[in-house]
Amino acid sequence: MxxxxxxxxxxxxxxxxxxxxxxxxxxxxxxxxxxxxxxxxxxxxxxxxxxxxxxxxxxxxxxxxxxxxxxxxxxxxxxxxxxxxxxxxxxxxxxxxxxxxxxxxxxxxxxxxxxxxxxxxxxxxYYNVLVVNNNEPYKNVRELVAYAKANPGKLAYGSAGVGGSNHLGALLFARRSGIEMNHIPYKGNAPAMTDVIGGQLNMMLDIISTASSYIHSGKVRAIAVTSPQRNASLPDVPTFAESGIEGLKGFDVGxxxxxxxxxxxxxxxxxxxxxxxxxxxxxxxxxxxxxxxxxxxxxxxxxxxxxxxxxxxxxxxxxxxxxxxx
Missing domain, CATH: 3.40.190.150 (Bordetella uptake gene, domain 1)
Structure with a gap:
């Protein structure tokens, strides 16, 4: 029964x-x-x-x-x-x-x-947003690219692992903008974000859903979103395509x-x-x-x-x- x-x-x-x-x-x-x-x-x-x-x-x-x-x-x-x-x-x-x-x-x-x-x-x-440690000198994509070109190999970005969307999205950004950055893989986005906040890591692409709370609370600074249009939850953050950099036209990684x-x-x-x-x-x-x-x-x-x-x-x-x- x-x-x-x-x-x-x-x-x-x-x-x-x-x-x-x-x-x-x-x-x-x-x-x-x-x-x-x-x-x-x-x-x-x-x-x-x-x-x-x-x-x-x-x-x-x-x-x-x-x-x-x-x-x-x-x-x-x-x-x-x-x-x-x-x-x-x-x-x-x-x-x-x-x-x-x-x-x-x-x-x-x-x-x-x-x-x-x-x-x-x-x-x-979903789409990602590029966030950086608050002490980084660049405020937008153009400034970041200029800094990376002046300091080749100095910048490092984190991801949830080799071959993940935030790894390959950042790699595509680097290739299309003509810069070199070091990739540091983690076992998930959360520990990578912890190191961005703490300054052990310069930047990372993170899914907007979790990154937005850190952005709104001022723990990290948002540089650009990977979507073709701006995201409703981050209306003041421009897209990569808005940077005006030739290689980033039509940038769309989700x-x-x-x-x-x-x-x-x-x-x-x-x-x-x-x-x-x-x-x-x-x-x-x-x-x-x-x-x-x-x-x-x-x-x-x-x-x-x-x-x-x-x-x-x-x-x-x-x-x-x-x-x-x-």
Whole structure:
């Protein structure tokens, strides 16, 4: 006999008899859903996942627990999901770099995102902002470029890891503006931001959602955003293209979040999780929170997520030539 808690979990997922066979322990015991994050706690991906997890829990009628498994360009987290049972209880809140960039740069990629994962749903799109330590002498992109040219190799920028979007975004900026900077990889954006604030690091590209609080509180100074237009949450911060530097015309570097599960999930289960995800993203509180953080809404079906991933994986293949990660 099912307890009230078990009945709630079943009702929330609208489980059919055939699907129940794939989820015996999950549905009947109302175990929590594990939402895996490939970066350190406190960073932008972690923040986005925790907000989403709360909303998804309401839709599923069961707990959603965020687990941080940082390292190796978030492939540790991805591999955790790849090896999990395809029962819907282990999901990956993935940031696009691991799906679209890592396959092009990692010499020992532990899995193939296109073959070993089941796309569930797109979540949102994002852009980065270049922030610098408050004691740096440059106030805008033109001044930064002039300083870097006068002091080749002196400036260092941080990222969440080699091959990440903020690594390659900064690399593109350096290449297109004709400057040299040293790259310092971290295990997530949060520790890199700590060093920018403390002066151990000159600058970094960080996702607008988390960087904005440091900018508004005066802990770092914003130089430019990587989007084609200014971001609503940082209206006074210009785009890279606004610098007027020839190589930065049309500069547009962003990313996205999506939910994936292990390969082999029943189509009915993927459909149920996709429906619950879109319902969670439609909750007014979550929509407002994401908008206030500078995110762009991006929702849809699993195919939409898979198609964008394939397109961007091909694009980054040309940008990352010569970059390898062991």
């Amino acid at each position: 099912l307890t009230p808690t078990r009945r709630l979990a079943l009702a929330a997922l609208a489980i059919t008899p055939s699907l129940l066979a794939a989820l015996p322990a999950a549905a009947q015991d109302a175990q929590p859903v594990r939402l895996i994050v490939g970066y350190a706690a406190g960073g932008p991906v972690d923040q986005g996942a925790r907000l989403f997890g709360q909303a998804l829990s309401k839709e599923l009628g069961m707990p959603v627990m965020v687990e941080n498994k940082p390292g190796a360009n978030a492939t540790i987290a991805g591999n955790e999901v790849v090896r999990a049972k395809p029962d819907g209880l282990t999901l990956w809140f993935a940031a696009s770099p691991t799906i679209t960039i890592s396959p092009n740069v990692m010499t020992k990629m532990p899995f193939d995102p296109a073959k070993d994962l089941a796309p569930v749903a797109p979540i949102l799109s 990313g996205w979040y999506g939910v994936y599960g292990p390969k082999g999930m029943a189509p009915e289960l993927v459909a149920k999780l996709n429906k619950a995800t879109n319902a969670a993203l439609a909750q007014p509180d979550l929509k407002k929170r994401y908008k206030d953080l500078g995110y762009d809404e991006w929702t849809g079906n699993p195919q939409k997520l898979a198609e964008r991933a394939a397109k961007e994986r091909a694009m980054w293949a040309t940008v990352t030539q010569g970059i390898t990660v062991d």
